[in-house]
Amino acid sequence: MSLHFYGVLGRQVVDGYLGSLTTEERMLLHLFDHPLPEGEWEAPATLTQAGISAAVHVQRKHVPRTIKRLEKRGDLTTSKRHVPGAKQRRQVYGLTPSGYNLAKDIREKILGQNVQVDGKKKLLSELRKGGQSTLDLLSYIDEAMNYHSEPVVSPVSNPEGIASLDAQAGENLIRRLFARAWEDGKITMDEQHLLSEVVDFLGMHPERVRRLSDEARRDQKAPPPEEIYLDMLRQAMVDGELVDDEIALLETVRIAYGFDRLTHDKLLNEAKKSPIVSEKFLTYKSTLITALNDGVITNDENAMLETLRQTLGITELQHASLLAELRDKIK
Numbered sequence: 001m002s003l004h005f006y007g008v009l010g011r012q013v014v015d016g017y018l019g020s021l022t023t024e025e026r027m028l029l030h031l032f033d034h035p036l037p038e039g040e041w042e043a044p045a046t047l048t049q050a051g052i053s054a055a056v057h058v059q060r061k062h063v064p065r066t067i068k069r070l071e072k073r074g075d076l077t078t079s080k081r082h083v084p085g086a087k088q089r090r091q092v093y094g095l096t097p098s099g100y101n102l103a104k105d106i107r108e109k110i111l112g113q114n115v116q117v118d119g120k121k122k123l124l125s126e127l128r129k130g131g132q133s134t135l136d137l138l139s140y141i142d143e144a145m146n147y148h149s150e151p152v153v154s155p156v157s158n159p160e161g162i163a164s165l166d167a168q169a170g171e172n173l174i175r176r177l178f179a180r181a182w183e184d185g186k187i188t189m190d191e192q193h194l195l196s197e198v199v200d201f202l203g204m205h206p207e208r209v210r211r212l213s214d215e216a217r218r219d220q221k222a223p224p225p226e227e228i229y230l231d232m233l234r235q236a237m238v239d240g241e242l243v244d245d246e247i248a249l250l251e252t253v254r255i256a257y258g259f260d261r262l263t264h265d266k267l268l269n270e271a272k273k274s275p276i277v278s279e280k281f282l283t284y285k286s287t288l289i290t291a292l293n294d295g296v297i298t299n300d301e302n303a304m305l306e307t308l309r310q311t312l313g314i315t316e317l318q319h320a321s322l323l324a325e326l327r328d329k330i331k
Contacts, residue, residue, distance in 0.1 A: 016143060016153050017138050017142065017143060017145065018152075019143065023062065026055075026058075027052060027066055028075070028099065028102060029106060030056055030135055032100065032107060033134055035094060036094025036095075042081055043081035043083060043090075044083070045084065045086075047093055048083060049064065049091070049245070053203050054204065055203075059170065059235070060202060060246075061246060069310075070099065074096055075095065076093055076096060077093070079092055079094070111134070115145045122147075124137065140152065171204075171208075172231075173198065173232060173235065174199065175216055178212055179219060179220065180222045180225060182216050183222035226263070228257075229254065229264075232249075232253060233250070237271050280312040281314065283312060284308060284312055285322055
């Protein structure tokens with residue numbers, strides 16, 4: 001039996017050439033181009049989890065797992081610094097010497113590739129403008145290695161452009177929150193605080209936020225607060241767990257909407273029964289189904305599945321649950 005591992009792996013959440021890179025590779029490239037300042041008490045927001053999330057085109061909740069893996073390998077260093085606009089010191093991240101060398105090798109390999117520009121071949125490094133980050137340059141390249149005059153995909157930390165599917169989930173949430181806030185024709189101070197909490201969590205560009213606010217004000221078809229909160233819970237439960245930052249953000253939203261714990265528990269149980277199924281989860285499920293076509297997972301297939309789990313951020317618990325579900329169907 002042939003396991004179409006690489007074909008399935010090509011179904012990425014991020015569009016264009018960036019979609020062929022793993023979250024880890026994108027994170028290394030981002031931190032290479034935005035080094036953590038040494039010996040300074042302040043660091044830019046691009047080095048927080050929200051900033052990294054926006055730059056590498058993944059939801060905030062998927063960032064900690066990659067960070068932990070890089071830390072465990074000794075490729076990442078962490079520090080608490082003051083971040084402009086933040087009330088408290090924030091955790092920021094940088095590369096260790098080994099992480100720097102790894103990122104440098106990845107970057108040199110990528111920039112040494114040829115791309116098509118108006119029918120002519122050019123080195124990617126020749127297209128890089130002064131001071132342009134590697135990820136920004138790659139956002140102009142499609143899957144077939146053609147260079148476009150406009151970005152194929154734009155992170156939420158940029159004001160304009162089409163965001164990746166992961167980023168669009170965050171945009172939809174902000175749009176719904178604005179719709180609710182604009183229901184009475186104005187946004188109160190409490191609503192501003194709540195929105196700023198969510199926007200900061202997502203690492204979204206202010207101009208993008210303003211555009212979403214204008215769209216919501218024109219529409220004014222406000223969903224009920226329970227529906228918004230449930231939507232947040234369903235997005236948070238994509239990988240079956242709530243991380244600390246998500247718990248803190250949900251608590252802020254719960255208090256702002258005046259929900260008691262019973263309401264929270266009821267909506268959380270509902271979210272657990274019908275979580276949003278991520279594209280990555282569907283990719284892995286499709287691969288696992290292929291591997292189980294003959295009822296047996298060979299050693300080679302098992303090794304490829306393990307690599308795919310690491311690439312897509314699928315936990316062992318998710319794998320075990322999915323495997324049990326599929327085997328029950330086979331029986």
